[in-house]
Amino acid sequence: MKIAQSPLFCLTEARLILMIICDEPNLSAVLHQHGRRGPACKGECSMKLSFTKMQGCANDYIYLDCRASGVPADIAALAQRLSARHFSVGADGIICICAPVTPGADGRMRIFNADGSEAQMCGNGVRCFAKYLVDRELADVASGSLVADTLAGPRPIAFSVDAEGKMTEATVNMGAPILDPVLVPVDAAPDSRATDGAPYVGHLRLDSPWGTFEFVCVSMGNPHAVCLVDDWAALPDELFPAGAEKSLSTLRIDLPGPFFETHPVFPEKTNVEFASVTDEGIAMRVWERGCGETLACGTGACATNTAACLTGRAGRENDLLLSGGLLHICWNEDGTISMTGPATESFSGTIVLP
Secondary structure: OOOOOOOOEEEEOOEEEEEOOOOOOOHHHHHHHHOOEOOOOEOEOOEEEEEEEEEEOOEEEEEEEOOOOOOOOOHHHHHHHHHOOOOOOOOOEEEEEEOOOOOOOOEEEEEEEOOOOEEOOOHHHHHHHHHHHHHOOOOOHHHOEEEEEOOOOOEEEEEEEOOOOOEEEEEEEOOOOEOOOOOOOOOOOOOEEOOOOOEEOOOEEEEEOOEEEEEEEEEOOOEEEEEEOOOHHHOOHHHOOOOOOOOOOOOOOOOHHHHHHOOOOOOOOOEEEEEEEOOOOEEEEEEEOOOEEEOOOHHHHHHHHHHHHHOOOOOOEEEEEEOOEEEEEEEOOOOOEEEEEEOEEEEEEEEEEO
16 A cells, blocks of 8 residues: 555545644654655655554544554654644544563553543553454454553453454453542542441542532542532533533533642542433543543543442442443452443554654
């Protein structure tokens, strides 16, 4: 397949070729390890960077195979540039597929948000990471399981495949939720205890321009502040479009989301979830740290399930209803949380950068 020599978009053999003209002077050297010079290189040369776009419940990332070359030195700038929707590939961030560092792991996942910051874990991203390895036979497909190395620790994953050997669904052992406020982290004293006696912050009341909100603080390897709303009508009119019925779907999450994400009580910032328990499951929306609102968040679903269980609003096993799809979450008796959901490869392509 030939690469076009002009900044145009074309679709050839179901592969999207994105020609992006970048103005960052040091990006070419950074990307040299991931590409090669074009045949018509004269003077200023372009570099080609291959990528795969994948999504889990519409939580979408750009995947780079960095097993041999390593993560680009200027990955933060690259994540910001390529994640920009409407102007570039568009995504919630970049996930780098790296060689494992933990014995027994099949690969290592590093996550860079759309703002360039690095995240410890991504539940939807790790399922797509597993699909990348399985579909390319980079893991033992016959075993039906693999281990993903993450900054939050190793994550065992069981998966199912279709008749062609492509992964369709995965169940990730997300580990045990972290409730200790020092480890979440949140600068607040414990005010509640779980059934096993573990102290946690379950009634963190924070003032805002829209009144006081109460949060349950949980970490799934990354911090979460979960606001469980029992009465949407009690929230101020300013948080909803004029004339709209007050509900989770109409909440202007772009107002309280960034306010609480950057609240000083959270020393590493936080992901912010707004949720309600319904007859169908737990409905939630999320404002992700470093990304803004996303259509799904796997760790957020696990944290929300934990918060609903801790506060007596739900049992240990629930369907989490997100804007981008459904995740099945179970807080197992051994203390770990299992997350089951889909993973989809959207397309692959080559980005040409100077």
